[in-house]
Amino acid sequence: MNDTYDIRGSELHIEVHKFRAGAIILATAFALVLQAFLPIYFPKTSILDLPLLIVIYFGLSRRNPSTGLLLGMVIGILQDSLSGPTVPLGLYGIAKTIIGYLASSIGARLDTEHPAARFALTISFFAVHQGIIALTRRLLLSQPEPWFTMHLGIAALVNAFVAVFLFMLLDRLRKPS
Amino acid sequence: MVGIPSRHRSIFLLGGVVLLQVLLLAVQIKRDSQGRLIRVWTVGAVSPFERAGAHGVSHIRDTWNHYFALQNTSRENEELKRENGALKLQITQLQSKAGEADRLAALLKFRQTNVDVPMISARVISGSADSGSQTIYLDRGERDGIRKNMGVITPDGVVGKVIESYKDTAQVLLLTDEHSGVGAMLVESRLQGPVGGTGEPLLVMKYIPNDDNVNSGERVVTSGMDRIFPRDLPVGTIAEIKPGIPFKQLRVKPAASLERLEEVFVLLTMKPLELKQESPAPNSAAPPATAPSAAATNPVPPEKP
Secondary structure: OOOEOOOOOOOOOOEOOOEOOOHHHHHHHHHHHHHHHHHHHOHHHHHOOHHHHHHHHHHHHHOOHHHHHHHHHHHHHHHHHHOOOOOOOOHHHHHHHHHHHHHHHHHOOOOOOOHHHHHHHHHHHHHHHHHHHHHHHHHHHOOOOOOOOHHHHHHHHHHHHHHHHHHHHHHOOEOOO | OOOOOOHHHHHHHHHHHHHHHHHHHHHHOEEOOOEEHHHHHHHHHHHHHHHHHHHHHHHHHHHHHHHHOOOOHHHHHHHHHHHHHHHHHHHHHHHHHHHHHHHHHHHHHHHHHOOOOOEEEEEEEEEOOOOOOOEEEEOOOHHHOOOOOOEEEEOOEEEEEEEEEOOOOEEEEEOOOOOOEEEEEEOOOOOEEEEEOOOOOOEEEOOOEOOOOOOOOOEEEEOOOOOOOOEOOEEEEEEEEEOOOOEOEEEEEEOOOHHHOOEEEEEOOOOOOEOOOOOOOOOOOOOOOOOOOHHHHOOOOOOOO
């Protein structure tokens, strides 16, 4: 079975990557565990959103919106479950579902292998993710969530910077084409 | 072979998944004042249909009651019409009684004001048998002290004089009869002249020279010169003024409502006396005459029959 096909006819030639067995599950579990434990020993690392980076990466790589949004939903709900009592189930789930869908949809149209593209896309997705979180908190939870702060801007840059290297590591989990 | 992902299918899937999670959120979120958010949403989503349903049921019920379920309406309508007629009749009777009470109150007040003047109240029991004469019959007669030529008045003014007195009834010639007359004078100019009837609603004042100034609406009162009626009792008001030869032709509107008489007073004396009129009587065409208070200081005893 050929993993590469022309998804936009004659316009682009974009690969749909497949990963080793259990790669997605292991990566997801690893990201969630790190997200939960790292801030305990390294508080500064709380600025990272590793589950989001996992969703973005696999969404861009798999390039299947349905798969991407379902993966985003699962990771988001797991993150909600591991979060504190102030985070109801579904808060991150909604945001990451949408991010998974958008990443898969954009990955099916653009070449996202270049580090610069990944950096820019991660910043964009991080902003969208925070926007959805803020919107959900404001509308459903009636919580005063800011749309943008300097901390969020720095977090977007840091996550994008980390994403560039994390994505390179995750590329190694791909099946050779 | 790898299938091309369906954009629409994924969009629907996205919507469904997001919706599920929103519902999951709503189940968890509890608002202090309104309970759980899912309940708020459910109520908000269902209540418009409930309102519409209630409105529809009400509309259908109204339509049914007002257009179809009318079996008893005609019968009820007939009963209501009968009840309405009975109520109208009752209202008329009550209004009549109220009017009678007002008249009697006015008579009583007039009587109390002139307590020293010998007079007796009487009820009008019938009118003239022929249309050519203006007479009425009272329910009192000789037994009550009523004699011929006694004056008959109401609180509004002069009515006429007794022309026949029987045992229990008396016949009164109204001021509007062509054979009737009363000594009168104009209030402002103090010009005197007899006022008599013509058989018509308006009276005629005679012997007022053309040179004398008379105003329309001027009041006419009794002069006391006829020795039947006391002085300054209202007779009427000037309604029409026409020059004549050699006297003016003055038409006078009677002060008393001669066409609607029900209760009157008969003056039980032939001697000159004066009446007090402290306040205008109801439905009086003319203001009260300014009578001196001589009656209070010089009362006239009732004449013995």
